[in-house]
Amino acid sequence: MAASNFTCLTGDNPVSLTDDYQCNTGFFCPNNDKNHPPQYCPPTKQCQATRLLMVKNICTEPQGFYEPSICAPGFYCPPHTTKQLECPSGHYCPTGSEQPLRCNGISACPVGSSGQRQITGLVALLLVDIGLLYFLMHPYIRSLVHRLQKGTAQTSTNNSDTASVQRTGKEKAVEDSDQALSNLEDFVNSSKRGIGLDATRMQIEFDQLGLTLDGSQKEVLKGVTGHAGPGSLLAVMGASGAATFVRVLMGKAKATSGTTSINGTPRNMSDFKKIIGYVPQDDIVLPELTVRENLLHSARVRLPKTWKSGEIGKHVDTLILCLHLSNVQDSLVGDVIKPVISGGQRKRVSIGIELAAAPMVLILDEPTSGLDATSALSIIELLKSLSSLGVTVICIIHQPRHEIFLSLDRVLLLAGGRQIFLGNTKDSANYFRGLGYSIPKECNPADAIIDIISGESQRYMSSAPEYTPRSIEDLAEIWSRREDANNPPTGTDSNQDTDRSVDLEALARSASERGASRLYQVYYCFMRSLTQQTRQIVGFVLEIIVGAIAGLLIGLSVYQLDGFMFQGIYRPPFELLSSSTNYTLVPELGLLNSLAIGLAAAAPGVKTFGEEKTMYWREAASGHSRSAYFVGKILSTFFRIGLSALHFTVFYALLATPIMPFGQLYLAHLLYFYCIYGLACAVSMVVSRQDGPLLAIIGSLIIGIFGGYGPSLSTVKTWHLEWAWRMCPGTWFSEAYFHAHTTPFAYLWDIEAAAKWTGYTLNQLSLDMGMLFIIGTVYRVLAYIGLVFLNRDKQI
Known part of the structure; x- marks a missing residue:
């Protein structure tokens, strides 16, 4: 040291830090003893400038002979040591270390380390990422292997079929038809178990239902009266008011007038939602799941608690066959941006989500929209089969083809929120003929009726002088004056009409038995x-x-x-x-x-x-x-x-x-x-x-x-x-x-x-x-x- 033992590097006199010998933990005091306690010396200009940088305690060397210095990074200083000891391998010594600190886990800690570079987390991360990569890629690898095996098997099958006698197209059609009937029968029987052979049926009655919008005081629904009972398929048709009626009926919109009854007792349908299925117009399904996974989740959550996993799986597989989705059951549903299955197939999946739950009441908003004629007819046939079990089926249909319209049991016609007709489908055309409308036999009566209640009735109006064009208000008024307008008409469901004296507790018990436990x-x-x-x-x-x-x-x-x-x-x-x-x-x-x-x-x-x-x-x-x-x-x-x-x-x-x-x-x-x-x-x-x-x-x-x-x-x-x-x-x-x-x-x-x-x-x-x-x-x-x-x- 250039300065004397009693002066600082700057030439200034040192300042005693303590009267007795004391070296703080983490400091290096090789020149201090009881006769020469630690001193402080003002730092040189260069040292002071580096100390102001506040980086790793630069300029740690003592500024006087008796000034202690903090133990340097990478070294440790035990008490009374005369030499800073280098940090050994496997340890680290940050600034001011008295003893080396052992590195944790897997770390990079060479000799002289001032900190530990921990590798434990990196090793764990690599293992997790490798496992995650295998988990994510395994299904794709398995699918690729399956496709290769299937292709080989298909080639072998094609070679063997070359020499076999081919079935005629007619034979195949008959076989497919028989198989479809068998599938439908299996699903109907499976649904019977979910509904219960002796279960109380649900008859929904509505009396003078109406809805007035707040603020505008506009009546969007007025005076709709009738019933929908088990054993029949009721279609709600009309240019306007059908969707509003269904929302009010289900309790999704609160009626401003009228009442809804279940089996003759005023009740809200939302009280029994576990046994009521509702299929919205939009195809609300999860795109990341397969067709079968979407249906299976609904069945697991909503079928009776007593059903076992194997029974649920068989029920869903049968439903997939009835919906003609077996060829895409393992395909992702996809979405509108990245479709995987067709729009018609998405619609059937959306319907299947509700059918999988074996509901007692099924309400559908436009179940045939987006489907081809064959698929639409198959959906209606499936709904009719469900209604034969005692399921109350209500659906909104705006433009049914002729075969579909004739398949419907009953129809409720609405226009401008007013009731125009409610009765057996086969009687609807004759009712309008009785009002002076000419509906040709060869015409689809559904198209003609929709035109009439939409205000486009001129071309159907009879030429007889006693008949004049009628407005929607006139048609609604004529219907309201009918003596039997508020009485349940006799029709296809009359023999299965629910006994109004049945206690609703039976329905409540049935609902309570539905659904998996919360866990x-x-x-x-x-x-x-x-x-x-x-x-x-x-x-x-x-x-x-x-x-x-x-x-x-x-x-x-x-x-x-x-x-x-x-x-x-x-x-x-x-x-x-x-x-x-x-x-x-x-x-x-x-x-x-x-x-x-x-x-x-x-x-x-x-x-x-x-x-x-x-x-x-x-x-x-x-x-x-x-x-x-x-x-x-x-x-x-x-x-x-x-x-x-x-x-x-x-x-x-x-x-x-x-x-x-x-x-x-x-x-x-x-x-x-x-x-x-x-x-x-x-x-x-x-x-x-x-x-x-x-x-x-x-x-x-x-x-x-x-x-x-x-x-x-x-x-x-x-x-x-x-x-x-x-x-x-x-x-x-x-x-x-x-x-x-x-x-x-x-x-x-x-x-x-x-x-x-x-x-x-x-x-x-x-x-x-x-x-x-x-x-x-x-x-x-x-x-x-x-x-x-x-x-x-x-x-x-």
Whole structure:
């Protein structure tokens, strides 16, 4: 040393730090003893300039002979040592180490390491990714092998068939017809078991039903009276009013006048929705599932609890044959953008979802739209067969072909929301002929009737002078004056009419026996959601890649620090030896990580529920457990959240080499992913599918910024607004970061002063982690409330 033993490098006189010999833990004091206690020397200009950089404690060499120096990174300094010892292999020694720290798990820790580069997470990640890749690709590999085997078998079959006698087309047609009848009979028998041979039948009666719109006071439905009983197929036809009538009848829209009765007792149909099937006009099916999987899920959830898995599977297979879907039963349904099966096949799948549940009442909105003539007729024949079991079948049909119209038992005609006719289908044409309309025998009576009640009656009007054109109001008035308008007409269902004296408790018992238990429904929804995710490979892989890139970029931004992310004031009596403090880097890392996780997880989290609200509404309206659906979907995201958090954590830890143990780091990231997913689920309930991702990202940025970095939590406390920051997971996340990165150096730095300056509380890591879990759970509770109570009219 150039200076004397009693002066500093600058030539200034040293300042005694203590009267007695004392070397703080983590310091190197080779020249001090009881006679020469530690001293402080002002640093040279060059040393002072480097110390102001706050990077890895540059310029640690003593500025005087008796000035202690902090133990250098990569070395450790036991008490009373006269030499800094190099950190051995398998250990790491950050700045100020008294003893080497053993590296955890699989780590890269060569001699002289100042931090551990943990490989355990990377090894686990590789094993998980390999297993995931095999799981995702296995079905495609198996399908490819199956197609190759099937092609070989088909070639062999074709060669053997060359020498055989070919069946005639007529023979094949007869055989196919016999097989179709056999399939239909099997399904009818299977449905009997679901409905019950001795079950009480449901007759629906409606008296003077009406609906007036709020505000405009416009009557969209008025004075509709009649009944729909078991044993017949009732078609609701009309240019306007048919859909409104069905909604009012089912209780989806509250009638402003009139009553609905079940078996002669005023009741709402929604009270028996477990035994009522409703097929909406739109084909609401899950595109990621196969035809059979869509039908099987409905059957498992809604058939009686006593049915076993094998019986349910056989029931669904028979239904698939009746719907002529056997050739596509293992094909994905697809959607409008990426169709896999035809539109007609999608329609049959949508109908099959309700038929699979063996309902006592089946209501269909346009069941034949989008189908070819043959398929449409087969659907009507299937519905007629179900009605023969005692099922009450009601369907809206606007333009039935001649054969379909003649297949209908009864028809309800509506125009402008007014009732024009209700009776046997075969009597409808004669009724209008009696009013002076000329309907040719060769004409499709359905087309003529629709024209008449739509105001296009001129070409059907009789030329006799006593007949004059009639308006819709006139036709409705004529019908209302009929003496038998309010009496159930005798027709094809009269012998099977339900005894009105039957106690509705029998129906209630039948409904209570329907449906799997809530626990099983959770399992079915969970497995269905997992299946959906495995078939959304692009989105699934992209989400994981985004998480990995986010962790990589944040880790790269602090790579040069080599894990040295905090620098404070030394413990007394060595305060004067302290260089510039760095209290803000750890909170800043908490902010950056929370923002990165928010950007990576917000948009995927919205898809949890935002992509299939219409399917949920349909299932909730049919009696599925809302809570089971919600819990199943939430549980299915945990695997996704865990994978994304693992990729984020591994790449961040590899580059940042934080002092925070990998397990704690992963748990903190996992819980913050959990919070963001919960927030995104809640957001998806209140906004449209298109706006959800953007709003979720904005929300994640807000709760991340409210993390205590800027403004600092200590400043927020002076505003008396700490409670608002504590409501956001970003504060708890950053506080956990601050605790984990500072408390290991409590022997070296005055971390209490740092905590006071930042506003964070030390030594409550368990509380920080617990609050992240609680907040994420609260977000999910809010999401559940939104799921159940928003759009309530679509769930009944």
